[in-house]
Every structure is written in C-alpha cells, then in structure tokens.
Amino acid sequence: MIALSSDHAGFPLKEEIKVFLDSKGIEYKDCGAYNTDSVDYPYQAKKACDLVVSGECEKAILCCGTGIGISISANKIKGIRAACCTDYFSAKYTRLHNDANALCLGARVIGAGAAIELVDVFLNTEFEGGRHQRRVDQITEIENMQ
Numbered sequence: 001m002i003a004l005s006s007d008h009a010g011f012p013l014k015e016e017i018k019v020f021l022d023s024k025g026i027e028y029k030d031c032g033a034y035n036t037d038s039v040d041y042p043y044q045a046k047k048a049c050d051l052v053v054s055g056e057c058e059k060a061i062l063c064c065g066t067g068i069g070i071s072i073s074a075n076k077i078k079g080i081r082a083a084c085c086t087d088y089f090s091a092k093y094t095r096l097h098n099d100a101n102a103l104c105l106g107a108r109v110i111g112a113g114a115a116i117e118l119v120d121v122f123l124n125t126e127f128e129g130g131r132h133q134r135r136v137d138q139i140t141e142i143e144n145m146q
C-alpha cells in the first residue's frame, strides 16, 4: 500500500501517478489534495507520512510544486527518509543506499512521463543493506537525539 499526497500544485501530477499505479495494480491511499484549491504542503506531507510511520503504508509519494517544501516537511517526521528527486539515478540510489521511504516530486519541475519513471524505479528497488544499514541507523540515531 502506497500513501499519496500533494498540495494544489502537485495535484495534477498525483492524479497522473494514480493512473500509473492503477495500471500496475498497486494499491494506494490518497490523502489529497482532491482538486487545485490551495492547500498547504506541510500537513499534506504529514497525512501521508503518518501512514508510513504507522505501518499502514510501505512508502509515500508526495508532490508539490518543486518537491522541496513537501520533502522538507516529510523529513521532520520521525521515521521518514524523504528524497526529492528529478532524475532516475537519484530515485534508484535513494532506495539502494538511503532506504528512502518517501519520494518527493516537483510537478512544476518535471513532466508526468519522467516522474512516473522515477516512481517506477523507486517502488521497484530494494534497499541494499550492508554498509548502508549502518548509515541509515546513524540517521535514526540523530533523529532520536532531537
């Protein structure tokens, strides 16, 4: 189960991602936005990330205008490792090396075609573990110091 969320700027891209997920038979929970009426990205990030932290969803896909505001917000939530990606390599390696559990996309930055490629590789790449596990554990340690 994938948690989806966006603000108003990310809404059109989120809708395109839903079409892709439907075509692959991947289930999701849509936390809004449900239209292009203005809605603030921080709580939109939280709605989807809470589903990941609770274990209800495995990963989140978050869309705003740049992908940045929603990723900054998501990374404030304990247990979330959110990566704002615009290229295939980063979307792949943030899974392999960072065990990222939230992919953030900028609807005003990349087109839906490219974004869907990133979603596809992000959802289909497993964490490599090994030496990368130690580093991810350090991220958690730092998070727990706050």
Ligand code: RB5
Pocket (backbone or CB within 6 Å): 007, 009, 010, 041, 064, 065, 066, 067, 068, 069, 070
């Ligand atoms: C909304 O206008 C815009 O600021 C937001 O979608 C996002 O780009 C923020 O980082």
